[in-house]
Amino acid sequence: MFMLNHRLIDPPRKPQDFIKSASEFLHKHARGKKVFCALSGGVDSSATYMTLKEADIEMIPVFIDHGLMRIIRGVEEREYIKKVFPDVRVIDIREDFLPKILGEEDAEIKRKLFKKAYSDTISRVIKEENCDLLADGTILPDIEESFGVKITDLKESMSLEDERNLMKKNKKGFVKSQHNLDIEYEVEATIQPVASLTKPEVRDILEYLKLPTEHVYRKAFPGPALSARIIGPVSMENLAYEKKVHDIVESTIEDYYLENHGKTMIINEKGEQEPFQAFAVTTTDILLRKVTGIINGQRTYEVPLSIKGEWDFEKLTHFASQIKGYSRALYELHESHQGVYDVVIRSINSIDARTASVTDLPISLIEEIKYKLLEIHDTKNIYFDITSKPPGTIEYV
Numbered sequence: 001m002f003m004l005n006h007r008l009i010d011p012p013r014k015p016q017d018f019i020k021s022a023s024e025f026l027h028k029h030a031r032g033k034k035v036f037c038a039l040s041g042g043v044d045s046s047a048t049y050m051t052l053k054e055a056d057i058e059m060i061p062v063f064i065d066h067g068l069m070r071i072i073r074g075v076e077e078r079e080y081i082k083k084v085f086p087d088v089r090v091i092d093i094r095e096d097f098l099p100k101i102l103g104e105e106d107a108e109i110k111r112k113l114f115k116k117a118y119s120d121t122i123s124r125v126i127k128e129e130n131c132d133l134l135a136d137g138t139i140l141p142d143i144e145e146s147f148g149v150k151i152t153d154l155k156e157s158m159s160l161e162d163e164r165n166l167m168k169k170n171k172k173g174f175v176k177s178q179h180n181l182d183i184e185y186e187v188e189a190t191i192q193p194v195a196s197l198t199k200p201e202v203r204d205i206l207e208y209l210k211l212p213t214e215h216v217y218r219k220a221f222p223g224p225a226l227s228a229r230i231i232g233p234v235s236m237e238n239l240a241y242e243k244k245v246h247d248i249v250e251s252t253i254e255d256y257y258l259e260n261h262g263k264t265m266i267i268n269e270k271g272e273q274e275p276f277q278a279f280a281v282t283t284t285d286i287l288l289r290k291v292t293g294i295i296n297g298q299r300t301y302e303v304p305l306s307i308k309g310e311w312d313f314e315k316l317t318h319f320a321s322q323i324k325g326y327s328r329a330l331y332e333l334h335e336s337h338q339g340v341y342d343v344v345i346r347s348i349n350s351i352d353a354r355t356a357s358v359t360d361l362p363i364s365l366i367e368e369i370k371y372k373l374l375e376i377h378d379t380k381n382i383y384f385d386i387t388s389k390p391p392g393t394i395e396y397v
Helices: 015-030 043-054 077-084 094-101 107-129 140-147 160-169 199-208 236-261 313-321 363-374
Strands: 004-007 035-038 059-065 089-092 133-135 157-159 189-192 273-283 291-295 298-302 305-307 329-334 341-350 379-385
Touching: 004 160, 015 043, 015 133, 015 189, 015 199, 035 043, 035 107, 043 059, 043 133, 043 199, 059 077, 059 107, 077 089, 094 107, 157 160, 199 273, 236 273, 236 341, 236 363, 313 329, 329 363, 341 363, 363 379
Parallel strands: 004 189, 035 059, 035 133, 059 089, 133 189, 305 329, 341 379
Antiparallel strands: 004 157, 273 341, 291 298, 329 379
16 A cells, blocks of 8 residues: 655645645645654744644654754754754654764765665654654655656645656656655655745745744755765764864854845845855865766766866856866865865855855855864865856755
8 A cells, every 4th residue: 555645736825825725735634633744944844844833733743863964053953943843852863873874975875875764763753653644844846856747747645656657757857866755654644735835935934934034044954964065975073074164154154144134045136045055065185076967957977177266256157157077166265285174165046946056255255264164173175166056956966
């Protein structure tokens, strides 16, 4: 017997109308049932949690701590989540999970390891608590990149078998697997109330529901967590380093936007969320590492190109947008023969993550980040990623 997936397809976009529509959808599929709610703390899962709460559905919100979550202004993510959502249950799987991913280099295998860790943990709690349904924060780009079709090509309720057949027919549209799709659980169905929304629409919902501003404009974070931002094998050493530099890049850019715009993210004249994501990528010898790019909608793996010289944002980003034979272009900020890890500063603007432009940060801010990074002993070379999506991807794996 195949599990069903219930998705709210094409609801009204105005927050007030959306909440009404989502409540009707949840009452139809979840009233009188116990729902496991996967709450990562990102805006997508937060919106799922809030729609369940608004519809007065019985749920168990769970945050899974696998050890690869970021530090946010010096605070571990699990502590941050507990503060925003006091009723969340934190499940610590670090001891079991970390040994499995340490040393793994392949990007797709990293994604699959996370997928299994999440699904095993969720399955265990579902069984222990006798949950009938599972709710998660799958949103529009997740579905369209995994299925290779428009969400309107899906039905509100589909079996996993139907979905797998649909994926087989649309292999050309596949961009990447998602840890929260194509998994079967011992529940009647998954329920995905925000599946048809883009990230800006999700933020509108959270703002309407009066979540704290810093949470509404929280930067998107990948399912495979910091393993998506450590190129090559993950180790306890490079993980500790990545957590520090990631916090420096994200918080310094957020402080700049707070000081200049009064909030950590704005909607720019192109309708993009700016910055949609701001983070640090780390590895050793970045210029020898194959990283992801995207050509004609298909994922590709090539080495990046390093560019030196005078800072001219328009010229550099235009050059990077035309790049051939490389996955992306990096502007060199600091070169050294000492230290261990190369750092790439990545800051992008986007409407819905399917395309992205590089954030036009002042060079003075980029230099400020550079000097903060150099205060950490193991820092070697520092770059700023000047590549839009396409031809680069937002993440590096």
